[in-house]
Amino acid sequence: MPVLSSSTAAVLHGPKDLRIEPRSLWAPEPGQCQVEVKATGLCGSDLHYYLAGRNGDFAIRSPLVLGHESSGIITALGAGVSSQYPHLRVGMRVAIECGIPCRSLNPDGSQRTGKDTCKHCSNNRYNLCKNLRFCSSAKTFPHRDGMLQQKINHEAWCLHPIPDNLSFSQAALAEPLSVLLHASRRAGICPTSLHPSLASSSTSPASFTSSSLASAAGKKILVFGVGAIGLIACALAQELGAERVCAVDINSDRLAFASREGFTYGEGTGTFCLPLTPKSSSSADLNPSTNSNPKEPEIIRRAKENAAQALAIFDEPDGFDVVFECTGAESCILMSVFCATLGARIALIGMGSSLVSSFPISAAATREVDLIGSFRYADTYNEAVDLLSGSHIFADTSVNGVHELKKADFSQKLSKLITHRYPLNLAKEAFELLARGRDEHGGMVLKVMIES
Incomplete structure (x- = not known):
């Protein structure tokens, strides 16, 4: 296959060793499109790779x-795309989904059968596919490159058209929004996708019943961590009809932003700033109910104590119905158990601590608190684009049907997360800014966007 031209890319060679380099550009393979990347948001996993050359175990x-948070314009179609995906065309603006599962296909494109079938792709849980390759992740080798480059060739089915009223930077937010759509479905407050990407006869839209009628109506939601992911969790919970949305963080400036810009919601105080240092034993003695077991690990005692203080400030003595843990920090994971009400669900979103030294198993079990893992997303992009565009359809159990929710400020609210923009050739400077968390004027850094 002949080389068409070269494409500039920001290539990571090791910790903080990011180089702007030319990359050969090939014609798209069958089933692929060539895309000119117009906007890419930097996220926490990108920053981990930049700073340490690794993200957790990878x-x-x-x-x-x-x-991997990207959007762009289709510039060429590979063989078969125009017939298999007639909705895609050259010049179309698209959001780019970066997880490439096996789709239960053989290398020659034929469908797998019998014991060779990928049960995860067949059941519309392709984010769990064992053979999934994710652009910009080092989990698999050879690695699959991400989107910090001028042009890329990408699977056509992973390209989602975006309307003209949606900017490329807004469309790039479809990726982190997808993380929260998936987590919200796992937590039971968001309906299932009405148009799955890998639809099969067993998972057609018509077959969605109880899960498709999930609703946040009347629920009280607590979010740990108000970085970009946590703020999107707050905004989405409101959009889904939550009665109240509160947030916990160690950063008072971010909490002030969350409150000021309407990410928290409902009557009363909506934010709690978690103390950075353990409270003194004398303060624990003032509340003996949180220090009744002298053999209890100190980290559990502090989690109970901080949870009790947070619930008092929120005036929610019974706790919250759904907790989104977006930090991955051990202290917050433990605290979330004690902030959850009886029968609550805790969605584990943050990828931080790989091991928790102590965990309140008894408290979680006897209060029937469900701990729910949530990994990336599946069948979320179309809903994410709809949400960002200002209209979407979600289930409404109160009328046993569906209704259209239109909140024009949702996309504008999420757009406020984009605090800084850089061109591709200054990608290293963009990562350094994200690492500092403050710009030269003292401004807070939330979402840094690389644009062309």
Whole structure:
């Protein structure tokens, strides 16, 4: 296959070793489109790779292009795309989904059968596919490059058309919004996708029943961590009809932003700033109910104490119906158990601590608190684009049907998360800014966007 031209890319060779380099650009393969990348948001996993050359257990083994929150314009179609995906055309603006599962297909494109079938792709849980390759992740090798480059070739079915009223930077937010749509479905407050990407006869839209009628109506939601993901969790919970949305963080400026910009919602105080240092034993003695077991690990005692203080400030003595844990910090994971009401659900979203030294198993079990894992997303992009565009359809159990919710300020609210913009050739400076968390004027850094 001949080389068409070269494409500039920001390539990570090791910790803080990010180089702007030319990359060969090939014609798209059958089933692929060539896309000119117009906007890519930097996220926490990108920053981990930049700073340490690894994200948790996944270390880069060869030069890697980062970036997976992206949108762009289709510039060429590979063989078969125009017939198999007639809705895609050259010049179309698209959001780019970066997880590439096996789709239960053989290398020649034929469908797998019998024991060779991928049960996760067949059941519309392709985010769990064992053979999934995610652009910008070092989990698999050879790595699959991400989106911090001028042009890329990408699977056509992973390209989602965006309307003209949606900017490329707004469309790039479809990726982190997808994380929260998936987590909200797992937590039971968001309906199932009405148009799954890998639809099969067993998972057609018509077959969605109880899960498709999930609703946040009347629920009280607590979010730990108000970085970009946590703020999107707050905004989405409101959009889904939550009665109240509160937030916990260690950063008072971010909490002030969440409150000022309407990310928290409902009557009373909506934010709690978690103390950075353990409280003194004398303060614990003032509340003996949180220190009744002298053999209790100190970290559990502090979690109970902080939870009790937070619930008092929120005036929610019974706790919250759904908790989104977006930090991955051990102290917050433990605290979330004690902030949850009886029968509540805790969605584990943050990828931080790989091991929790102590966990209140008894408290979680006897109060029937469900701990729910949530990993990336599946069948979320179309709903994410709809949400960002200002209209969408969600189930309404109160009338046993569906209704259209239109909140024009949702996309504008999420757009406020984009605090800084850089061109591709200054990607290293963009990562350094994200690492500092403050710009040269003292401004808060939330979402840094690489644009062209």
